[in-house]
Amino acid sequence: MxxxxxxxxxxxxxxxxxxxxxxxxxxxxxxxxxxxxxxxxxxxxxxxYPEGTNIKIEVDDGLDYLFFLPNEYQEHRGKEWPLILFLHGMGERGDNLELVKIHGIPKISEKTDTFPFIAVSPQCPIDHVWPDQAMQMDLIALLESVIDNYQVDKDRIYITGLSMGGYGTWSLLSERPDLFAAAVPICGGGIPGLDIPSSIKDVPIWVFHGGKDKVVPADESEKMVRAIEEIGGNIKYTLYPDANHDSWTRTYENDNLYEWLLSHSKVN
Incomplete structure (x- = not known):
């Protein structure tokens, strides 16, 4: 790449x-x-690269992405940093990385000087969706490239996504549960026929959805919650009763989310 x-x-x-x-x-x-x-x-x-801002990375072979380094990354050369992989929704597909900045981690990471994660926010091409097998392989390749080239704490890699990105989160988590210390799928669900490996039960998952969501009904998340509960998984579910499809804004603006993520590593 x-x-x-x-x-x-x-x-x-x-x-x-x-x-x-x-x-x-x-x-x-x-x-x-x-x-x-x-x-x-x-x-x-x-x-x-500059710290504290999302910069655009275009690649010849693979997914273009926004890349965020926390402040003090260069200062602490021996430190390993937690990483968040963020998957955007359907409306942000294409070849304009500015779209990826509209919601979620790219938006929230620049609101504070103390966002403590390396953040990788790729853009899905217009003719694909995140659960596609090709996209899953590209996401894994991108993640492995960042891990190889930056000071990433391999025991604290997290995945989150909204809407289509919520579906992508479930798909990639099912494909490679060994990569992640925790996952946060928002207003998503599992694609038909998704194979849920038993090892996914070891990954803490926090699911969010809006009770009045007409785009992706809350039942899509609830089916996944039940499936994880049936195999004895570590899962929690937050339903916003009055929220429509946008259940992500209040989720990503909640400091408790990041405290919860950082409380989990593959070591513990």
Whole structure:
């Protein structure tokens, strides 16, 4: 998976010159610039993204995504950070990453200076949905790439999603329960024929839904809750009696959600 990393202007800023002026630099300075570029590449440019904001990452082969590093990530180079994988809803599909910022984790992560997670928020192509097998494989590949390249606490990886992303959360959790320390599906459900492995019972799950949801009826979540309860799983269910389809805003704005997530790791 190759990222489109643009270095034009990076060296210029390091040398405090305008990019256009670079054409006038003498040959020996050009050698210095080349070495700086090589140095940046060898150190891993992915670790030098801005903190505290969702930046757009476009890739040649795979899913484009928003990427968030918590404040103080660079300062604490030896620390491993919890990670949240966020799956958006049907309306945010396409090729415009600005859409992914409308709801959920990308929106809430920039409202505070203390959001303590690495956040990965991919965008589903317009001709797919998250439960597609191809999307499931792309999500796993993306997650594994981030784990390999960043200071991720592998025992504290969480997944959440809303609406179509809620369905995607159930699907990916069923596909790879070993990856996640906890899961939060919101106003979603299980696709027909979803195979629920027995090992999913070891993953804490907190389900949310609106009682007046006409887009995805609450029964979709409740069927999944019952299925997990039947295998002795660790699951809790919050129904907002007066909420319509948007049961995600109050959920993601609730600090208790993040405290609950951080209370779970694969170690405990």
């Amino acid at each position: 190759r990222k489109k990393v643009i270095l034009l202007g990076v060296v210029a800023r390091l040398l405090k010159i305008h990019p256009i002026a670079m054409v006038h630099i003498k040959n020996y300075n050009f050698i210095i610039i080349s070495c700086l570029i090589i140095s940046l590449s060898s150190q891993g440019c992915e670790n030098r």
